[in-house]
Amino acid sequence: MTSTGEDLQRTFQVGQRALELMKTYGSSASPRSYEVWYTYVTGQKPVINEAIKKIAGESGQVRDDDVQALFEEHLSPQRFAEEAEKTGASVIGEIDDVMEMLEMALGSTAKYGESLEAFSNDLAITIDKRRIRELVAALVTATKDVAATNKTLEARLRETRGEIEVLRETLEAVRIESLTDPLTGIANRKHFEEMLVKTLDQAIVERAPLALIVIDIDHFKRFNDTYGHLTGDQVLRLVGMTMREQVKTKATLARFGGEEFGIILPDTTVDTARAAAERVRTSVMSRELVKRSTGESLGKVTISVGCAGMRKGDTAVSLLERADQCMFTAKRAGRNRTVCDTDAEFTGVPEEIPQAEVA
Incomplete structure (x- = not known):
């Protein structure tokens, strides 16, 4: 048999094995399913093999929704663009939230500064004890308002920090995959x-x-x-x-x-x-x-x-x-x-x- 014939025969053997696994694990004989299982048999993407083994080990089956998820995560040619677009939109959203929080903090600080300035001006021109008590009470209220605003901002910043960390990890995963040779798993x-x-x-x-x-x-x-x-x-x-x-x-x-x-x-x-x-x-x-x-x-x-x-x-x-x-x-x-x-x-x-x- 010629080398071309041997190569062709080998592809048929891989294809046959892929079909057997599709039948064994309950996957439909769709082109997308065939591509996922063909990749599994050739071992070209070790990461997809590990994912399939995990799914099969947990349920004993690899259903069509599993196949769809595997294809989109590991084989879809659009995954990089989609992931980048999705992550980019999330980053923009997080930046908008941070800017909104900064504006809120600046506004609260400016308002508190105005209260302090008014208190200082009034205090400089009055010796009325009742008026001084009123000014102190107003200052205490303004201070409480700033403290409450800062507490809210702190909680939101913590939440945003967690979301940004998830985005960073996602971006890093996409970056690493774009710099990796899929066949050998080392750098491209x-x-x-x-x-x-x-x-x-x-x-x-x-x-x-x-x-x-x-x-x-x-x-x-x-x-x-x-x-x-x-x-x-x-x-x-x-x-x-x-x-x-x-x-x-x-x-x-x-x-x-x-x-x-x-x-x-x-x-x-x-x-x-x-x-x-x-x-x-x-x-x-x-x-x-x-x-x-x-x-x-x-x-x-x-x-x-x-x-x-x-x-x-x-x-x-x-x-x-x-x-x-x-x-x-x-x-x-x-x-x-x-x-x-x-x-x-x-x-x-x-x-x-x-x-x-x-x-």
Whole structure:
């Protein structure tokens, strides 16, 4: 069977399994339900798998309203826009409430100030004890009014603070999801590029070391063509998972290309980064890939790794280019190895290498 035929067969197997689960858990055979369950079977979104397991564990079923909620939360292409619009409207409402409270507080304070000024003026021109008692009584009343207003404002501010905190958490969740690669669960290209610029600028200001690791999966195109894209996705998840396991420092882990990954290591020298890169490389190599549908062993996956340390005058672009060149040097040297910009075999001269040759 050709690679295309195997890939096609695998999609049918996934689809069949999705239909079986829909029937088992009482979901209707709607396109939306099929998409949710198909995603569950492929494992492309671990968060949706956890949500389905929780629902099924509680009731033994995943009904259509559950499916609808799962789709809208995790798969709907409109969810970001809708969430942003909803949260934006809530933020505007909260701001309006705060402004109203501030106006109330200012008005109350201004009124109290006027009362104090009138009391001071009257007190300066009168020595009548009865009049003084009247002025003091009026001042006490005004003070009580201000205290009551402040108590009301305090209660409303506490309530508003809680609502703003919920909005902040919602916005943070949306922001994190927009910066995350859905397949591997690590940062996407946008977040990687932003963090590389930010971390490099900080390292320059603090005169601290900074290292960058670039990873490329060896022969990934050939692997994809042979076993299909679903298995290829499994390989990508494997590399992302291994990076999370082996790099525990304050690093930014990202998938910034098809089979390309990056690790930004602040406050890290090239030698320390090399050790981290080697942990990732050897861990990936030690794991055997198994075909989920049949249990068949697909062999081992290897990666080529480039590692570069920040130098004087570096920009985010130049640092990334040098780490990339180190990775290509590792490819040319036989793959499944780590090359740093301090190694003798690294020339620092970029070369145009056909993708088919280095994959």
